[in-house]
Amino acid sequence: MELVISSVEKDYSGFKAVDNVNLEMNNGVYGLLGVNGAGKTTLMRMICTLIHPTKGKIFCDGKDIFEMYGEYRKLLGYLPQEFGFYPDFSVFDYLRYIASIKGLSSALARKRINDVLQQVGMEKSKNKKMKKLSGGMKRRVGIAQAMLNDPKILVLDEPTAGLDPNERIRFRNLISELSQDRLVLLSTHIVSDIESVASQIFFMRDGRIELSGTADELLEATPAKAWECTLSTNEADIIQNRFCVSNRRVIRGGVELRIVSEERPCPEACEEIMTLEDLFLYEFGEKAGDIDG
Incomplete structure (x- = not known):
């Protein structure tokens, strides 16, 4: 699976939220770091075809993703910073509803729901109502819904928000496991989550990719x-x-x-x-762990 972002820009009434971004990604984990307002979410929403670029193209295996329509959506799993749900639905019913939207058959949906609930450690809570879940548990359900269709491209915006340290470790292990046969792009303000799992890291500022490379390459270059x-x-x-x-x-x-x-x-x-958090501080002038990305 190859995703190519070619000279992509997103302009809002003269303000460039994303400015001439060029990236090439294959299977593996890619981390996107930047302060609030850097353009990370806008870039991710374009990759997920939720908004169109003002300029430039995004290609999946050589095809324009906005011309692929449903073919591309079938390859995609997305966890936004905030995802909607019906509060009175149980976890299982919510995931069954999302599975129907994604076009999964009833039999396949039941199997995938059980599989992803086990992966995110929520199998014992599948009958709980969504409104009764803690913030961390809701985040795990969000990760589960993104994986329902077994996506080849998984886009996660602040996936560990609300997770405690043990849950973040479990999440990192899960991402490492999933990345063996898919492309995973995640943004987070918790630098350690990217440092430990990402094969390639992008530093984004003012809509542009300022730095890119492995953690070792970035640290050696500074x-x-x-x-x-x-x-x-x-x-x-x-x-x-x-x-x-x-x-x-x-x-x-x-x-x-x-x-x-x-x-x-x-x-x-x-x-x-030096650590990646030190480098983040050097580049952005604030302590990385205090930034809401």
């Missing part, structure tokens, strides 16, 4: 370095005003800082191994 030091409160405040600080922790005897900078921020600083 001139920034990670530093750690322990300082007094006053010294730490001065450093924090001058440099990008990814972590600040009060400890006995002072304040422990993690700093991202091309230069040694202070004589006491020791160089540490």
Whole structure:
């Protein structure tokens, strides 16, 4: 499966939400990182044929996805940031309803529903009403509905929102398993979710892809370095005003800082191994874990 995004733009009354994006993706996991308003959701909605590009084309195995119509939709699974549901439906009934929209036969729908509920760990909750589910459980049902038609292209917008750490680990393992025979594109503000599973990572800013590559390639290419030091409160405040600080922790005897900078921020600083979150901070100027993507 190959997806090619060729010179795609999306313009809203003179504002370019997506600006000349060119990407090539095959089977595997692709991560999309960027702050709120970077254009990630707009790009994903175009890939899912929910909105048309102002300029450019998107091709699936050489065919324009907007000319493929239902043929392309059958290949696609999509989890938006917010998905609608009937609150009084049980989990099973909701998934059966989505399966009917996707054109699955009754027998196949029942099998796929049971399979995906097991994959996302919701098989014991299939008779619960949707309105009774926690935020994390609803998110798991959202992932399940995206996988109902066994899609070859899976697009997930903030898939781990509301999931606790154990659920996020389970999700990452599931994505790794699914990516063996399909293309998975996911966006998230939780950098560790992408760092551990994505074969290719895209940094998006102001509608453009600023950086792309594997995590190792991106980290090797950056001139920034990670530093750690322990300082007094006053010294730490001065450093924090001058440099990008990814972590600040009060400890006995002072304040422990993690700093991202091309230069040694202070004589006491020791160089540490850079992470993707450090790189995100360096590129976007904020702590990655605090950004609502």
